[in-house]
Amino acid sequence: MFTKQEKIKFRHIDYAGIVFYPRFLEMLNDLVEDWFEEALNRPFAKMHETSGIPTVDLKIQFKNAARLGEVLTKKLWVKDLGFASMLCGFQFFNETGLTVLEGEVTLVNVSINPDKKGIKAEPFSEEMKEKISNYMLPS
Amino acid sequence: MFTKQEKIKFRHIDYAGIVFYPRFLEMLNDLVEDWFEEALNRPFAKMHETSGIPTVDLKIQFKNAARLGEVLTKKLWVKDLGFASMLCGFQFFNETGLTVLEGEVTLVNVSINPDKKGIKAEPFSEEMKEKISNYMLPS
């Protein structure tokens, strides 16, 4: 599993003193971004000139609130790898081991035209498939 | 169905020129907020002093990209109404009638202690139930 930590900052929390849930999705996007750069050798800075990895399906359950100053552990793994898409599982824990949220997300590999108007699915390369497979867990 | 429109602004879009998906969740939160204020007579400005309506479960499918300047139509309805929670369906369309995204979200009615430390589920009042029921669609 790919694992990163993130500290809850003032900008994440809402009037109720807990993380505003769209901010969790930003944290999830950061996690995918870090995974692509650190583990799959596809830093977004390079990738986004000609391709992308849009989210097409997302399921998420919010189990426990997260508060200012807490450090979350974010985990990501692969549940299914297709031709041009993959299904990833994810889970965020807090410092006491409680699950803050969990879910799954489908990412699609796409190529983007230089004019940014055309987006189409593109099969993963063999090299990418191999690297992604390292994060596959038996379901 | 409760319906609002929202125009895609520069702050919503990413490097690829399309809406960054956590921004769609902010748009969804705005939709729920508008529904509570305009249709259910529970403006967030009042409600959040002593209670809240956190999102505990979210499923969302991103069908078509949305671009800068487009005006989206956002629709929300009720699929199931429980004691202290409800399941809502939602759908965002663009101006050509294409579905941009659709999904469902579970909201829980909670009371919040003045110290903001304790959050617990609280049954909807009869008045709220009646108002919510007006937005229920046969599934």
Added chain:
Amino acid sequence: MFTKQEKIKFRHIDYAGIVFYPRFLEMLNDLVEDWFEEALNRPFAKMHETSGIPTVDLKIQFKNAARLGEVLTKKLWVKDLGFASMLCGFQFFNETGLTVLEGEVTLVNVSINPDKKGIKAEPFSEEMKEKISNYMLPS
């Protein structure tokens, strides 16, 4: 003066129950964006393919807090118009007439290379200058 209204939403406010100040800058960016589209006939959706209007200097004073549910009136005007840049004043009021914030911002007209690597200042067209001048106030 160019004038728009914006309602404070849940996503704008912080733990203290007031607008988190980077959100005010998003509201200011929306104001500039609306001005370009509605008054200067340069919608960002078209402009950003080949050019842009980056902010290079910003001065802002936060005078009074803004709270959830309040409707702010946002005003923008031109204080100085140069070759390829302009200095704009802005002020946000709340419903009781109190100034929430005020300041000035310098915007530069630029062209952007298709590869998005090169950005350089570009003089305003005569047509643009004329339209911008309509919003100039004696300082």
Added chain:
Amino acid sequence: MFTKQEKIKFRHIDYAGIVFYPRFLEMLNDLVEDWFEEALNRPFAKMHETSGIPTVDLKIQFKNAARLGEVLTKKLWVKDLGFASMLCGFQFFNETGLTVLEGEVTLVNVSINPDKKGIKAEPFSEEMKEKISNYMLPS
């Protein structure tokens, strides 16, 4: 000077491929938050129950664009320390040593009523003044 590093993520950048400027203010807020926690022994998680440190004045010059994947060095220091407020200077650099932005911000020490309705300026404690003074630079 208090110094932190921050990597430009996908969520920071806009259609032009550069950091959207309100995101820089979020980075600045993070810097102040880290300074309070790591250097001044006032973590926001504790402080914001009864007090706060709102921004009342901000001047910022954007010198060079910042792009996806770059690591910025953020520096903060104290230019003037008053009874209940301080003037801080800040500067962000990129990896080649170029200044991305610089400016100054005035922060006010306030106490907040438990009902979150009353905010009033409150003198810094002697202990805080001493700690803040460690970051004072001759202007």
